[in-house]
Amino acid sequence: MAHGEKPQSxxxxxxxxxxxxxxxxxxxxxxxxEIDRAKCRELLDIAPSTQQLARSNRDFLRRVVRILxxxxxxxxxxxxxxxxxxxxxxxxxxxxxxxxxxxxxxxSDPMVLAHGRTQLHENDNVMVIDQDxxxxxKIKADIGNFFDWTQPxxxxxxxxxxxxxxxxxxxxxxxxxxxxxxxxxxGSYLVxxxxxxxxxxxxxxxxxxxxxxxxxxxxxxxxKREVRRYFDGMKIVDPPGLADVxxxxxxxxxxxxxxxxxxxxxxxxxxxxxx
Numbered sequence: 001m002a003h004g005e006k007p008q009s010x011x012x013x014x015x016x017x018x019x020x021x022x023x024x025x026x027x028x029x030x031x032x033x034e035i036d037r038a039k040c041r042e043l044l045d046i047a048p049s050t051q052q053l054a055r056s057n058r059d060f061l062r063r064v065v066r067i068l069x070x071x072x073x074x075x076x077x078x079x080x081x082x083x084x085x086x087x088x089x090x091x092x093x094x095x096x097x098x099x100x101x102x103x104x105x106x107x108s109d110p111m112v113l114a115h116g117r118t119q120l121h122e123n124d125n126v127m128v129i130d131q132d133x134x135x136x137x138k139i140k141a142d143i144g145n146f147f148d149w150t151q152p153x154x155x156x157x158x159x160x161x162x163x164x165x166x167x168x169x170x171x172x173x174x175x176x177x178x179x180x181x182x183x184x185x186x187g188s189y190l191v192x193x194x195x196x197x198x199x200x201x202x203x204x205x206x207x208x209x210x211x212x213x214x215x216x217x218x219x220x221x222x223x224k225r226e227v228r229r230y231f232d233g234m235k236i237v238d239p240p241g242l243a244d245v246x247x248x249x250x251x252x253x254x255x256x257x258x259x260x261x262x263x264x265x266x267x268x269x270x271x272x273x274x275x
Contacts, residue, residue: 012111017213019163020083020109026054031084031115039213046205047197049261057159057193057266060245062088064191064270067249068154069097074189076153077103078143080133080180081160084112085119090156091126100125104143108132133160134171136179152187152274155180159266161230162194164219173219177230186274189237192230193245193268195221202263224267234271242269 017039021032025040044050068074075098079090082105094101105116106129116128129142147153157180161173169175181190197203203221210218228242240247245266246254 012114016215018109018111019210019214019218020107020112023054023159024084024086026051027058027086029084029086031111039209042209042213043206046209047202047261047263049263052261053195053264053266056246058086058088059251060193060248060266061090061156061158062093063249063251064158065090065093065154065156066097068189068191068270069094069101072152072154072189074152074154075101076147076151077101077156078139078147078153078180079103079105079156079158081157081163082107082112082116082128083109085115091120091123095125102126102147104129104139104146106131106133106139133157134164134176136176136183140183149185151185152189153184154189154191155184156191158191158193159195161192161227162219162221163217166220174230181234181271181273182275184274188272188274190234190271190273191268192227192271193266194227195264196224196227196267197221197264198223199263206264221264227268231269231271234273237270237272240269243267 014033015035017036021036022040025032025036065077075094077090077094091101091103094103102125104127107113107116108130113128113130120126120128127143127146129139131139131142157177164173164176166172170179177190177192206221207218231242236242240249245268248269
């Protein structure tokens with residue numbers, strides 16, 4: 001293990017659905033259990049477009065990393081709530097453009113950590129950090145001099161903030177975003193998207209399902225106006241501004257209105273930040 005990584009000690013819970021494993025199932029991966037598949041089927045009953053959203057979100061992650069690396073010359077990426085390794089992870093996209101690009105993945109799911117460290121142990125420009133994504137100061141300490149903190153960093157919160165509840169204190173998603181933005185050096189970027197819905201029934205039903213499934217390790221499906229507040233005081237990259245992620249600098253023409261999900265979407269964008 002490199003760069004201060006901690007040994008894996010927590011067992012993998014195969015009796016409780018994992019958000020990371022459910023996402024892996026929706027992406028067509030193989031790192032999941034029947035408990036995860038069953039909960040995904042329940043989720044699809046409430047929001048049939050869920051699998052489509054998972055895949056469009058993954059496409060967004062690839063695009064935004066590629067654009068930041070290629071067009072903004074970003075070579076350091078901090079990925080909060082990274083999930084299970086799959087095809088075209090952040091470091092693979094970034095290192096195709098900058099072979100020396102560095103990526104710090106943050107997650108607290110034991111299965112994510114085990115698979116990440118197994119697959120990434122030979123890449124000296126990648127580290128996997130075992131921390132709650134809300135522990136900003138601990139994360140920075142774990143990263144240490146792996147990053148050059150005088151150079152820009154792209155901090156990613158891609159489809160993870162809906163996993164955090166509103167607490168009204170420093171652990172609140174909005175407080176976390178502000179804290180990370182304040183940490184980043186000049187020329188940095190913040191990437192945020194999360195699940196939103198205009199339908200109150202979808203918001204409440206999905207939130208209830210996921211909260212029960214994960215035994216309280218879940219946040220809330222929000223509204224666009226709430227996600228917009230995460231960007232208060234920041235310079236949003238516009239165009240394309242804040243949008244459904246399929247409309248954020250798409251590689252191909254996005255689908256017409258009648259082929260788009262009507263239950264919920266991944267919504268957000270990118271902001272320039274840094275001191």
